[in-house]
Amino acid sequence: MKITFYGAAQTTTGSMHLVEVNGKRILLDCGLFQGHRKEAFEKNRNLPFDSKTIDSVVLSHAHIDHSGNLPQLVRQGFRGRVYARQSTTDLCDVMLRDSCFLQKRDLEYVNKKRKRDGKRLFEPLYEESDVNALMQLFTPVHLHESREIAPGVTLTFFNAGHILGSALVQLDIRSNSGRNHKLIFTGDLGQPNQPILRHYEYPQGADILIVESTYADRLHPSADDIESRLADYLKYIDRRNSKLIVPAFSVGRTQQIIYYLNKLLKKGGIPSGLKVYIDSPLSRKATGIYAKHREVYNDEALNMLASGQDPLSFPNLTFVGTPEESMALNETPGPMVIIAASGMCEGGRVLHHLKHAASCEDNIILICGFQAENTLGRRIVERRETIKILGEEVPLKAKVEVINALSAHADKAGLTDWISNVKGDVKYAFAVHGEIEKVSAMADILKEQGILNVAAPEPGQVFEIG
Ligand SMILES: [Zn+2]
Ligand SMILES: [Zn+2]
Numbered sequence: 001m002k003i004t005f006y007g008a009a010q011t012t013t014g015s016m017h018l019v020e021v022n023g024k025r026i027l028l029d030c031g032l033f034q035g036h037r038k039e040a041f042e043k044n045r046n047l048p049f050d051s052k053t054i055d056s057v058v059l060s061h062a063h064i065d066h067s068g069n070l071p072q073l074v075r076q077g078f079r080g081r082v083y084a085r086q087s088t089t090d091l092c093d094v095m096l097r098d099s100c101f102l103q104k105r106d107l108e109y110v111n112k113k114r115k116r117d118g119k120r121l122f123e124p125l126y127e128e129s130d131v132n133a134l135m136q137l138f139t140p141v142h143l144h145e146s147r148e149i150a151p152g153v154t155l156t157f158f159n160a161g162h163i164l165g166s167a168l169v170q171l172d173i174r175s176n177s178g179r180n181h182k183l184i185f186t187g188d189l190g191q192p193n194q195p196i197l198r199h200y201e202y203p204q205g206a207d208i209l210i211v212e213s214t215y216a217d218r219l220h221p222s223a224d225d226i227e228s229r230l231a232d233y234l235k236y237i238d239r240r241n242s243k244l245i246v247p248a249f250s251v252g253r254t255q256q257i258i259y260y261l262n263k264l265l266k267k268g269g270i271p272s273g274l275k276v277y278i279d280s281p282l283s284r285k286a287t288g289i290y291a292k293h294r295e296v297y298n299d300e301a302l303n304m305l306a307s308g309q310d311p312l313s314f315p316n317l318t319f320v321g322t323p324e325e326s327m328a329l330n331e332t333p334g335p336m337v338i339i340a341a342s343g344m345c346e347g348g349r350v351l352h353h354l355k356h357a358a359s360c361e362d363n364i365i366l367i368c369g370f371q372a373e374n375t376l377g378r379r380i381v382e383r384r385e386t387i388k389i390l391g392e393e394v395p396l397k398a399k400v401e402v403i404n405a406l407s408a409h410a411d412k413a414g415l416t417d418w419i420s421n422v423k424g425d426v427k428y429a430f431a432v433h434g435e436i437e438k439v440s441a442m443a444d445i446l447k448e449q450g451i452l453n454v455a456a457p458e459p460g461q462v463f464e465i466g
Contacts, residue, residue: 001175001465003210005457006048007031008433013065014043015433017210018054019183022176024150025049027057028169028185028210032068032099037110044069044125048460051076056149059084060187061166062091062251068099071126074134083147083155086140087165087293091251094285096131098250100124102347143167152176161190161200162408163252164290170203179466182424183208188433189410189418191220195259196290196311198298200410205424208465209451213434213442214409223405230260231269233364233401234337238271242334242362245398247350247377249343250282252408253369255290255312257339259301262314270316277329279320279349280341287312287319323349330356334363343369345376354380355389363398368406415442419449428465431456 001021007014007029014033019026033043051073059082060066070082070092084092103124111121141147141157149155152174157167169185184206192199237244248254258278264270278284291312294305301311320326326349329338340350354376357363371377379387383400386393410418429451431442439456446454455463 001173001181002462003430003465004460004462005430005432006460007033008065009457009459009461010436010439011459012214012433012435014069015060015066015187016069017185017432018049019171021173022150022152024055024153025053026150026153026171027054029060029066029187030057030070030073031066032064034065041122041125044072047072047076051078054078054080056080057082058149058155058169058171059088059092060169060185061160061163062088062095063163063188064095064099066187067092067096069125071096071100071130071134074137075126075130080137081139081149082134082137083139083141083149085143085157085165085167087289087296088167089135089138089140090289090292091165091286092138093135094282094289095251096134097128098282100126100128100131146172156203158201158203159198160187161192161194161197162188163190164197164293164296166190168201168203170206177466181208181465182206183210184422185210186212186418188212188214188408189415191407191410192414192417193223194408195256196298196301197296200418202418202421204422206422207425207427209419209422209426209429209446211415211419211429211431211442211446212409213415213431213438215407215411216415216431216434216438216445217441218411219413220407220411221405226260226403226405227264227269229401229403231264233366234264234270234274237335237337237362237364238274240334240362242360242364243353243357244337244364244366245350245353245357246337246339246366246368247343247345247354248283248339248341249369250280250341251286253343253406254278254280254283254339254341255287256406257368258287258317259311261317261337262304262309262311265314266309271335274316274335274337276317276337276339277320278317278339279326279329279353283339283341284319327352329353343377344371345380351390355392355394358387358389358394358396358398361397361399364401365398366401366403368403370407412441412445416445419445423449423451426451428453428463429455430463
C-alpha cells in the first residue's frame with residue numbers, strides 16, 4: 001500500500017492524505033488550505049490529482065480545514081462516496097454553504113479592485129450547486145460500525161472528542177499482497193474533559209498511525225477557573241449596565257460558552273435579567289445541530305438533560321435573527337452578553353458590536369480562542385491603543401480579558417496519553433497538522449513511545465508500506 005500526504009503536511013490546514021491499496025484510491029479528508037489569499041486560492045483550485053480517479057473519501061470531521069475542499073473535488077468530477085458520521089454530514093451541510101457565502105463576499109471585494117485595475121476577474125472555488133451535488137454522496141457510518149469501503153478495506157469510526165461528529169478513522173486493511181495493516185488517523189484529537197462532548201477513545205492494535213500535532217509542543221492552562229472568571233465578568237457588566245462581547249467560532253466554541261453560562265445559571269451565577277445574545281446565523285444553525293445529536297453528549301451533559309435542563313438553552317438566551325435585529329443591539333443599553341462570529345474578528349457580525357463597544361471602558365471584550373497573526377483578534381489581545389474596525393480607527397478602552405483554556409485540541413499531555421494507550425505494534429507513525437516545529441515536537445513524542453519509523457511528511461511525500 002501507499003500513503004501520500006498532500007495537505008496538512010508541515011502545515012496546519014488543508015488536511016488531505018491519499019491511501020492507495022488493492023487498486024483503490026481512498027482520500028482521508030479533503031480540507032481547505034487557509035492562509036494568504038493568493039497562495040491558498042491556487043492550492044485549493046489545483047487539486048494534486050485527477051478527482052475522477054478517487055474512489056472514496058473518509059471524512060474525520062466537519063471543520064473547513066478538513067472538509068472545505070470537498071465541493072471542489074465534486075466540481076472536478078469525483079462521484080464516489082463520502083463516508084462520515086451523520087452529525088458531521090449535518091454540520092457540513094451548513095458549514096460548506098457558509099463557506100460558499102464567505103467566498104462570494106470575499107471575491108466581490110477582490111474583484112471590485114481587479115475590475116478597476118483592468119485585471120481578469122476571479123471565479124469562486126465552488127458554488128452552492130457543487131455543495132448540493134456533494135451532499136448526495138455523503139454516506140453515514142455510525143460510531144463503531146464496521147463498513148467495507150473497498151475490497152479488503154474496512155472502516156470504523158471512534159470518538160475523537162474534538163467537535164460534534166469528530167472521529168478517529170480506523171482502516172483495517174487486507175492487501176492483495178497478503179499483508180494486513182491497521183491504520184489509525186486521528187483527524188483532530190480533542191482536549192480531554194471538554195464540556196458537552198465525550199472523551200476521545202483508544203482504538204487498539206494500530207501498526208500505522210497518522211497523528212495531528214496542533215499543540216504537540218505545549219500544555220494548556222487549567223480549565224478550573226473558567227466558570228468563576230465568567231461569573232466575575234457578568235457581575236462587572238451588570239454593575240455598569242455595560243456589554244460583554246465574546247468573539248467566538250460558530251461551531252464548538254459558541255456551544256462551549258453557552259454550556260458554561262448554563263452551568264453558571266444553575267448555580268445562581270448569572271445576575272437575574274441579564275440577557276445573552278448569540279448573534280451569528282451559522283452559530284444558530286450549528287447549535288441546532290448540536291441539540292439534535294444528543295448521542296454525542298458526555299455524562300454531565302446527559303445528566304443535565306435528565307434533570308430537565310437543556311445544556312444548550314436557557315431562558316435569557318436569544319438567537320438574533322436578521323441583520324437589522326443585530327444592528328439594533330448597538331443602541332440597546334446593557335447589561336448584556338453578545339457572542340458572535342467570527343472567532344478571530346476577521347468578519348461577521350462581531351465587527352459592528354466591537355466597533356460600538358471598544359471605546360467604552362465599562363465594556364469587556366473576552367477573547368477565548370487562538371488569534372492568528374495579522375488578525376483583528378490578535379490586535380485586541382495585544383491591547384493596541386486603537387484598532388481599525390470596518391474601516392474606522394476606534395480607541396480600545398474596553399477591558400480585554402483572555403481565556404486560553406477552551407482549546408478543542410489535545411495538548412502535549414493529551415496526545416502522549418492517547419498514543420501511549422493506542423499503540424499496538426506501531427511500525428510507521430506520521431506527524432501531520434502542524435507547522436514544522438509542531439510536527440517535529442510530535443515526532444519526538446512518537447519516538448519516545450518507542451516507534452522506530454517516524455516521519456513528519458513534506459507536502460506530496462509518498463510512503464510505500466509493504
Ligand atoms: Zn478540527
Ligand atoms: Zn484541523
